[in-house]
Structure formats: C-alpha cells, structure tokens
Amino acid sequence: MASVTFDRVSKRFDDVVAVDQLDLAIGDGEFMVLLGPSGCGKTTALRMIAGLEAISDGTLSIGDRVVNDVEPARRDVSMVFQSYALYPHMSVARNIESPLIVRKYHVDGPDGPERKLTKAERRARVDEAARVLDLTPYLDRKPAALSGGQRQRVALARAFVGRPQAFLMDEPLSNLDAKLRAQTRIELVDLHRRVETTVVYVTHDQVEAMTMATRMAVMSMGRLQQVGTPHEVYEAPANLFVAQFVGTPPMNTLAGTVTTAGGGPAVLVGESRFPVPPGLVTRLEEGRPVVVGARPEHLTLADGGPIVAKVRAVEWLGHERLVAATVGDAAIVVRQPGTGPEASGATVGLTVDPAHVHVFDPDTTARLP
Amino acid sequence: MGPVNGRETALAALFLLPSIVVFVVFAYRPFLNIVYWGTFESRRNGSYHESVGLAQYREQLASEDFREGLWHSLQFVLLTVPTGVVFGVLLAVVAHRRLKGIKVFQAIFSSTLASSVAVTSAVFFYLFNPVVGLIPVDWLQDPDRAMAAVAIPSIWQNLGLSFVIVLAGLQAVPDEVIEAATLDGYGPVRRLLRITLPLISPVLLFLLVVLVIFGMQVFAQVDILTGGGPIGATETAVFKINRLNRPDNIGIGAVYSVGLFGVTLLITALQFLILERRVHYAR
Numbered sequence: 001m002a003s004v005t006f007d008r009v010s011k012r013f014d015d016v017v018a019v020d021q022l023d024l025a026i027g028d029g030e031f032m033v034l035l036g037p038s039g040c041g042k043t044t045a046l047r048m049i050a051g052l053e054a055i056s057d058g059t060l061s062i063g064d065r066v067v068n069d070v071e072p073a074r075r076d077v078s079m080v081f082q083s084y085a086l087y088p089h090m091s092v093a094r095n096i097e098s099p100l101i102v103r104k105y106h107v108d109g110p111d112g113p114e115r116k117l118t119k120a121e122r123r124a125r126v127d128e129a130a131r132v133l134d135l136t137p138y139l140d141r142k143p144a145a146l147s148g149g150q151r152q153r154v155a156l157a158r159a160f161v162g163r164p165q166a167f168l169m170d171e172p173l174s175n176l177d178a179k180l181r182a183q184t185r186i187e188l189v190d191l192h193r194r195v196e197t198t199v200v201y202v203t204h205d206q207v208e209a210m211t212m213a214t215r216m217a218v219m220s221m222g223r224l225q226q227v228g229t230p231h232e233v234y235e236a237p238a239n240l241f242v243a244q245f246v247g248t249p250p251m252n253t254l255a256g257t258v259t260t261a262g263g264g265p266a267v268l269v270g271e272s273r274f275p276v277p278p279g280l281v282t283r284l285e286e287g288r289p290v291v292v293g294a295r296p297e298h299l300t301l302a303d304g305g306p307i308v309a310k311v312r313a314v315e316w317l318g319h320e321r322l323v324a325a326t327v328g329d330a331a332i333v334v335r336q337p338g339t340g341p342e343a344s345g346a347t348v349g350l351t352v353d354p355a356h357v358h359v360f361d362p363d364t365t366a367r368l369p
Numbered sequence: 370m371g372p373v374n375g376r377e378t379a380l381a382a383l384f385l386l387p388s389i390v391v392f393v394v395f396a397y398r399p400f401l402n403i404v405y406w407g408t409f410e411s412r413r414n415g416s417y418h419e420s421v422g423l424a425q426y427r428e429q430l431a432s433e434d435f436r437e438g439l440w441h442s443l444q445f446v447l448l449t450v451p452t453g454v455v456f457g458v459l460l461a462v463v464a465h466r467r468l469k470g471i472k473v474f475q476a477i478f479s480s481t482l483a484s485s486v487a488v489t490s491a492v493f494f495y496l497f498n499p500v501v502g503l504i505p506v507d508w509l510q511d512p513d514r515a516m517a518a519v520a521i522p523s524i525w526q527n528l529g530l531s532f533v534i535v536l537a538g539l540q541a542v543p544d545e546v547i548e549a550a551t552l553d554g555y556g557p558v559r560r561l562l563r564i565t566l567p568l569i570s571p572v573l574l575f576l577l578v579v580l581v582i583f584g585m586q587v588f589a590q591v592d593i594l595t596g597g598g599p600i601g602a603t604e605t606a607v608f609k610i611n612r613l614n615r616p617d618n619i620g621i622g623a624v625y626s627v628g629l630f631g632v633t634l635l636i637t638a639l640q641f642l643i644l645e646r647r648v649h650y651a652r
Contacts, residue, residue, distance in 0.1 A: 085545035102554035
C-alpha cells in the first residue's frame with residue numbers, strides 16, 4: 001500500500017501535450033478514479049504510474065520513492081488492461097502465477113531482504129487469489145475457454161496476487177455487458193475494501209466513477225479539472241466541463257444575464273428567471289453575462305413557474321420521464337417521476353430550488369463561488 | 370451450417386470450378402503423369418520404353434544415388450532452415466519497434482526477398498572467388514565445405530522472407546500483452562522466449578514448413594555455384610532429377626521426383642504432428 005503523487009507531471013508526444021502539469025495526490029488505500037473523455041490524458045497518466053510511458057517533466061512518487069526512472073517491474077504496481085492482456089498460451093493458474101515467478105518480494109516483512117517466492121508460496125497465493133475471485137474451477141483452463149467476465153477476473157487475480165503497492169486499472173469493465181458491468185462494479189468495491197490497496201482506475205464512464213471512487217479526478221485536454229469525492233464533484237462542479245461531463249443526463253446550462261430588479265439578484269434567460277443560490281458570495285452586477293446551470297432532477301414542472309419552456313419530446317423510462325424542452329434557444333432536460341400530461345409543443349412552467357442553481361463565468365467557465 | 374439444398378450445392382460447385390480446373394490441369398494431372406512415367410524403363414538408349422510396373426520404383430528408390438541426393442538436400446535443409454528461422458526472428462525483433470526511420474530498415478531487411486536465386490548465386494560466386502573475391506575462401510572446390518558455401522547465399526536470401534513473415538507475426542501480438550509481461554517482471558529475453566515466441570508460434574511453424582519445402586527443392590544455387598561438384602558433393606535430389614530428365618530416359622527422373630515428393634510430404638506431416646500440439650492458435 002502506498003500513496004501516488006503527481007507533482008507537476010507532464011507528458012509530451014512530440015508537440016502534443018497529453019498530460020499538462022498534473023498535480024494530484026492519491027492517498028494510501030484510496031480508490032481514485034481518473035475520469036474524462038477519450039484523449040483527455042487519463043490513460044497516459046495511468047501509464048506513467050506503471051512506467052509504460054516516460055515522464056517528460058515533473059516528479060512522480062509512489063510512497064516516498066521518486067519513480068521517474070524506475071523500471072516498470074520494480075515499481076511494485078500491477079495493472080489490469082482494457083483487453084485483460086492475458087497470456088493466451090498459458091493456463092489460468094500460470095497466468096495468475098506469472099508476476100510471482102520473476103519478481104522478488106519482501107516476503108519476510110517490509111524490512112527483510114527481497115527474495116523470490118518458493119513454489120509452495122506461489123501455489124498458496126494463486127489458490128488464494130483464485131478463491132477470492134471464484135476462479136478455482138477454471139485454474140487448468142486456457143483463457144480462450146473462459147467467458148469475458150471470467151477473463152476479467154483472471155486479470156484481476158493476476159494483478160492482486162503479487163500484493164502490489166497499487167492497482168492500476170485501465171477501463172477494465174468496458175468489454176463487459178451492462179449487467180455484468182454493474183455486478184463487477186460492486187465486486188471491485190468489495191475487493192478494494194478487503195485488500196485496502198491503493199487503486200487508480202481510469203474510465204470515461206462517469207457512472208463507474210460515481211459508484212466506485214472514494215475520490216475522483218476529472219480531466220480534460222490533458223489538464224486536471226477537479227478532484228473531489230463523487231459528492232463534491234456532483235454537487236459543486238468546478239467548471240462547465242465538469243458540470244456537463246458528470247451526471248446523466250448532463251446539467252442544463254443556459255447563457256443569461258444578471259438582473260437585480262424585482263426582488264434580489266436572478267439570472268434572466270430570455271423571459272425566464274432563474275434564482276441565484278442563497279450562498280453565493282460573488283457579487284453579481286446588473287447586466288453581467290453568466291451561464292446558469294441546473295441539473296434535470298432539480299427542475300420541477302409547475303404551472304406559472306418563473307421558467308418558461310416549450311416541450312419537444314418526452315422519454316418515458318418507467319420509474320421516471322425525461323422531458324426535453326427549450327428555454328429560449330437553449331435545449332434542456334427535466335427529470336420527473338412517473339408519467340405526466342405534457343405533450344410536445346406545449347408550453348410549460350418550471351421552478352427550480354435556488355440551492356441547486358449554479359452560476360458560471362462564461363469566459364473562464366469556472367463556477368462562481 | 371443450415372441445410373444444403375441442391376441449388377446451393379450446384380452454386381458451390383460452380384464457384385469451386387475455376388480453382389479445380391487450375392489444380393487439375395497444372396498440378397494433379399502432371400503429377401499423375403509423372404507417377405505413371407515412373408513405371409516405364411528406357412530400352413536401347415531410349416528408342417523405346419517398356420512398362421515394368423513398380424519394379425523401377427523399388428530399384429531406384431533404394432539406389433545409392435537417390436539416397437545420396439536426398440541426404441545432400443537434407444544437409445542443405447539442416448544448414449539453411451534453423452539459421453534462417455533464428456536470423457529471421459532476430460532481425461524482426463530488432464526492427465519491431467517504434468522508431469523514426471525504422472521503415473527504412475524494414476525495407477532493407479526484407480529486400481533479399483526481391484533478388485532472384487540466379488543473381489544471388491552469381492554475386493556469391495564472385496564473393497567466394499579465391500583470387501578476386503571479398504571472402505576468398507576455396508569452399509566451392511572443397512567437398513567438405515561446398516554444401517556450406519551453397520547454403521550461405523540461400524541463408525542470406527531467405528532472410529527477407531523470414532524477416533517479413535516473423536515481423537508480420539510480431540505486429541499481430543497485442544501491445545498490452547507485452548506490457549503486462551513487462552509489469553510482471555519479464556526481462557527482454559524472457560519476454561521473447563516465454564511470451565512473444567509462443568504467441569507467434571503459428572507463424573514460426575508456417576515459416577519452418579515453407580523453408581523446409583524450399584530447401585528440399587534446392588537446385589538453381591547448386592547448378593550455378595558448383596554444378597553438383599566437387600565430386601558430386603552437392604548433387605541434391607532435384608539436381609539429380611534435372612540431370613536424369615532426358616527424353617531418352619524419362620522413367621528414373623520421374624521415380625526420383627515421386628520419391629522426393631513422398632519424403633517432403635512425410636517431413637512436413639511429421640513437423641505438423643510433432644509441433645502443432647505446441648503451437649498456440651490465438652482465438
């Protein structure tokens with residue numbers, strides 16, 4: 001177990017900056033999810049921890065040790081790849097055993113000398129990993145004879161068997177079907193709770209981030225946008241990118257102007273009026289252009305509400321319905337429970353709880369505190 | 370497969386017809402011709418041929434001359450194939466990396482594929498010239514070393530083929546598997562032996578089989594470099610077949626040809642039998 005610390009770490013491929021001065025401290029035992037769209041630099045950041053990509057600039061530490069120039073195998077981390085990267089010519093048992101054969105371990109306490117494991121020790125560890133991941137019946141099979149979910153568990157067992165300082169996971173669930181993915185999310189969280197090892201997990205799927213992370217780091221265009229617990233990121237997104245990337249459907253964001261007329265500051269979007277959050281410390285001057293944001297579940301259909309919307313379509317999902325509408329020129333989505341009478345083309349009123357309104361600066365895209 | 374009706378069968382036969390025709394006209398029928406010719410013995414310096422059935426097969430396939438030819442071909446195979454595979458793997462491993470300009474080296478390494486046996490042999494003939502050659506060794510005239518001297522140009526020439534085939538195999542190995550092995554602590558040599566080579570084993574088996582078949586058919590190199598000499602030390606099976614194929618005596622060459630075919634088939638079958646269990650076909 002160890003912390004992983006990025007200190008102004010950059011990675012450049014020729015003139016493309018994949019990771020730009022990343023500062024991120026991943027705590028010991030944390031389940032940190034790096035979240036972002038493809039090309040945001042999250043996988044590159046993960047591969048730098050593994051040592052599969054050289055670091056262009058900055059300092060990367062695992063525990064107290066600077067690992068910039070340490071060989072991948074000597075960093076004491078393991079990785080689960082998107083394709084699982086199992087050795088197809090080896091049995092499941094040999095696949096799991098693989099990291100134990102070559103590497104040396106501090107078997108006799110952290111201060112003892114490193115040595116290779118004996119055959120009996122290797123066998124015991126493989127058996128334990130197989131038991132934890134329900135792979136015991138399949139130990140003699142080749143990966144080709146396993147289902148996708150089983151292969152994924154073999155990859156996890158191989159990562160887990162060496163008891164590394166940190167698990168690195170690169171979109172490990174993306175090749176599973178939706179049902180298995182949901183189930184595996186829970187198993188991964190459970191596994192993390194039991195082994196208490198630092199996990200760095202890369203995904204573009206914000207549901208995985210929300211459900212598994214103890215903290216998440218949202219990245220875009222090689223830059224870190226926000227770090228925080230799923231709660232913090234969801235409730236107080238640092239900027240427009242995070243606001244729209246985290247949450248499905250994404251947060252509604254509308255360009256408007258501040259008005260102080262008619263009882264306290266509000267944001268006018270066309271003829272619709274959004275209240276500003278009561279805790280806002282930024283002083284909003286009359287006429288200042290801002291972007292106002294509200295999540296679909298924080299909008300409520302109400303006749304005569306201060307926000308006027310025109311319904312475009314209603315998607316009924318059983319337990320709820322998503323009402324697609326327009327406010328002025330902006331498209332929004334409203335999440336409502338059950339069924340409702342709205343018909344497309346109808347004009348409806350909306351209310352919003354001021355506590356759940358976000359105000360963003362249109363130039364910096366930052367959320368106004 | 371669903372049920373096959375008559376119409377589908379007819380359609381399948383129609384699609385197969387062109388290749389069946391080509392194989393029958395250019396492979397199966399000539400082969401049967403040769404098998405048939407082997408049953409005729411030449412009489413009176415070829416003024417007529419007499420059918421003797423399989424007697425000529427029994428006599429000629431047991432002859433010292435045929436066995437000597439086979440042994441020389443086999444020597445050539447043993448000299449060229451293992452070195453060809455090993456050097457092909459080494460070159461391909463060296464050239465399989467993401468470096469600027471690596472394509473230039475890949476082109477150079479595969480270029481021997483484009484040279485003909487005749488040109489290669491002529492070039493090495495002068496390289497080995499005892500007086501003006503760059504490698505002035507007298508191997509071509511030395512009965513103990515002549516076969517090695519014939520093999521060296523072929524090793525060089527096979528490099529291009531081995532390189533291209535192995536490189537294609539290496540490029541099909543997923544990067545992530547190699548990275549996983551790196552993280553598991555496998556060093557470059559162990560990674561090559563334990564991970565990469567097993568993963569490209571189907572390609573290596575293919576290369577082995579092809580090189581052995583090429584080697585068993587060696588002829589032009591011998592003809593150009595040594596003419597079968599010195600004192601018959603490089604007379605390979607095909608060299609002897611070529612010498613025996615005369616209009617006045619068609620039978621013995623035909624028997625040798627069928628014999629060589631049988632031996633090559635046997636060796637190929639053995640390679641598959643022994644090695645295929647160890648070959649991993651990725652799924």
